[in-house]
Every structure is written in structure tokens, then in C-alpha cells.
Amino acid sequence: MSFFTSSIGRKVVMSITGLFLISFLIVHLAVNLLTLVSKDLFNEASHFMGTNPFIQTMQYVLALGFILHISQGLILTMKNRQARPQKYAMNKPETNSGISSRSMLLTGVLVLLFIFIHLRDYLWEMKFGNLGGYETDYDLVVGLFDDPIYTAVYVLSFILLAFHLNHGFQSAFQSIGVNHPKYTSFLKTLSTVFCIFVGVGFSAISLYFFFN
């Protein structure tokens, strides 16, 4: 059991849950991109996600993944702050490390705030509400992006998520010991490509419906 309270054990949990959240993001983005293809297709996919027993079960696993990821993230960050009670008067972290890696808690917490807004406006409405007065899931998704502030919050959140993933994706491999002269540089490049893909992909949908 001491594994799960050890520094490395906690990081392994962060890594596995982080990678799991990434797999969820990929599915989520794929479904969302259907809004750009056709209204019926998206509604069909949305219906499938909302009724398929496997997906419905995975929702609870996903919630657990989030809870573990967030709680370990908070515990680790708290311990890390305690490890340096006295700060440097002069410190230049930018000379030896990247901004994404140094702002994981900040980007994580802001993404979490976004997730709350997002769950309230979509998941809640689709599951328990009346779709915010809209007729189909598609109309709800498209409708909310009429508001410039709403769209801006979304795009900003995706940029923050991209920063989180820029470090997170490749870091998750290192945390579970996957580091190899042949593959690590590839994983780092993939991490950057992936985070841009996710950021641009989600933002593009919001912006498309804002301008159309």
C-alpha cells in the first residue's frame, strides 16, 4: 500500500489517469468534430454516447479518473511547495525548464473550472434538463456559441488545456518509466503536435459556430 503514498506511486497514478483522460479527450473531440460534418450524424453520435451501456459505465470510470487525477495533483503540488519553505530571492527557472511544465497546477485548475461550466451547460442539460430550450443536442451545442464571451471562454480554456497537454502527454510516459533513446524525442514531438491538434480542434468548432 505504501506504493500509493510514495512520491513515485503518486506520479504513476497521475500518469495513468492523465493518459486515460487523454483517451477520453480524443473520443470527445472525434464526436464533436462531427458537428462540422452533419447535424444528423452528430445527433446520432450524441444519442449513442448518451445511451450505450459501455459508454455509460465508462462515465463513472472517467469521473473516478478525474477525481484521482485532481486529488493527486493537489496533494503532489502541496507537498512540492512544502519541500521549499524559503524561496530564492533571485530565481531564473525559465533558463532551465519550459513554461508548460511549471504551470501544471494553474492550467489544471483553470481547465477544471471550465469543465464545471461545460458540464452544467451540456451534460446537465442533456441528461436532466430540457436542452436549454433547444430542440436537439446539435442545436444546443451550436446555439451556445452565439455568445462572444462564451466562445472566448471556450477558446481560452482549450489553449490552457493545450499547455497542460504539451507537458502532460510526454511527461506521463517518463513517469511510468518509458524513456528510450529511440522513442523519447518522438514522444516529445508527438506531445506538442497532439496538444496543438486538441487545442485547435476544439477551438475550431467553437469559432466555426460563432462565425456562422
Added chain:
Amino acid sequence: MKLTLKIWRQADPQAKGETVTYPVNDISPDMSFLEMMDVLNEELVNKGEEPVAFDHDCREGICGMCSMYINGEAHGPDRGITTCQLHMRKFKDGDTIYIEPWRAKAFPVIKDLVVDRNSFDRIMEAGGFVSVNTSGNTQDANAIPIPKEDADEAFDAATCIGCGACVASCKNSSAMLFVSAKVSQLALLPQGKVEAKRRVLNMVEQMDKEGFGNCTNTGACEVECPKGISLSNIARMNREYLSASLTAKD
């Protein structure tokens, strides 16, 4: 060169400590950083003031004692060196230089720039060794075949001098680079494999007990390490720890 030094002064472990400003003149660009400190200390002694306490020993980059956080970076702005190998030509006339001790809960300040790094020694005591019977007939080490790549990697890891710059540079004061270098240098070799599982479990346990932070893979340690110890050692330790946790019998 004329410089303005802003140095952390702290009389003893309990004292609050403060940054004190000292102007120095007549510094040659060819001096090493520690020689510059010697010049300052000589002036302070002549004035009847307490000289700045700092650690140093070999002054040639091999002992790892010269811990100084200079202008926001461990061992100063240069790469792949310790403070004793840093030269004043890396600075400009008129520069202001902040000089601070390593900052970490596990490295408490003893006096001024001197910190207590015994936490590293306790981690070593927890597992950084091989138990070999030396009662007269030890086997010739060269009789055990070792793949060249393993020998090279083990040797690279073994170049760690235990200076603590990794801890000082890490935003989390994590000791993972140091501990992973020590775990790796033994885990890669047949002699070390015998105790590998216990070793990694015990060393990581001790590391956590000492109050070092957790690795977030920012990589600052690798950049600031005077010996270029690679992050791949940390991944190896993560692997070793994961598999030892799963398979150790006690």
C-alpha cells in the same frame, strides 16, 4: 571589475537570515567565482567583520561541495560546471550578483551559504551499496562480462558528485536525479542487480522521508547538473520502483 554582491547571511540554523549587499572592486575576469569570494572574505576579515561561510573543497569540479545559487541558477549561468569552475569573465563589469544557499527543506542552512546535505548520505545508507563478502577471495571484477552499453550507462550515472544542484534547481526540491543516478549505477551492473529491488524501495522511501519534493519532469535538474546526469535515469528508477513494488516478496 566592480561588482555588487547580494549575499544571504545567516548566523546559525535558527537565525532568520537576510540578504546583505557588498560592493567588491578589483576583481579580475580570470578569477574563479570562489576566488572572488576569497577576495571579499579577506576584505571582511580585515574590516573585523565575519567572513561569508561557504562550502568548498577540491576546487576542481569533483567533490561537489561548492553549493551556491548564483543569480537564479545553481552554480551560476554556465553549464556543465560547478561553482569552483565558474569564472568571473561570465559576468560584466558593474553586474549585481545574487548569491544564495541551496533552498530545500531537506537541505537546512547551517550558516550563510553552507547547507546540511546529510539527507543525501542517509539516502545512500538506505541502499546505495552492494553487499560483497571481502573475506579474502573476492572474484576479479573483470571476470564478469558486462555489455558495453550497460557499463557506459552505469559509468555515466556514477559521475554524479552528490552536489545537490538538481535539488536546488528543481521547482519542487526533488532529489530524483541524484537518487536515480545512484540507483542506476548499481542496477545496471551484475553486482548491483542482486539487491536491486530492496535498494530502490528503501532509497525512495528514505528520499520521501527526508522531505524532498516529487518529480514533475520539468527537466531543470538535467540542465543544471554539472555532470550532465540524464533524465533517463529517473525513468529507469521509476521502472525499477514500479516493478520492485509489484514483485518484492517482503
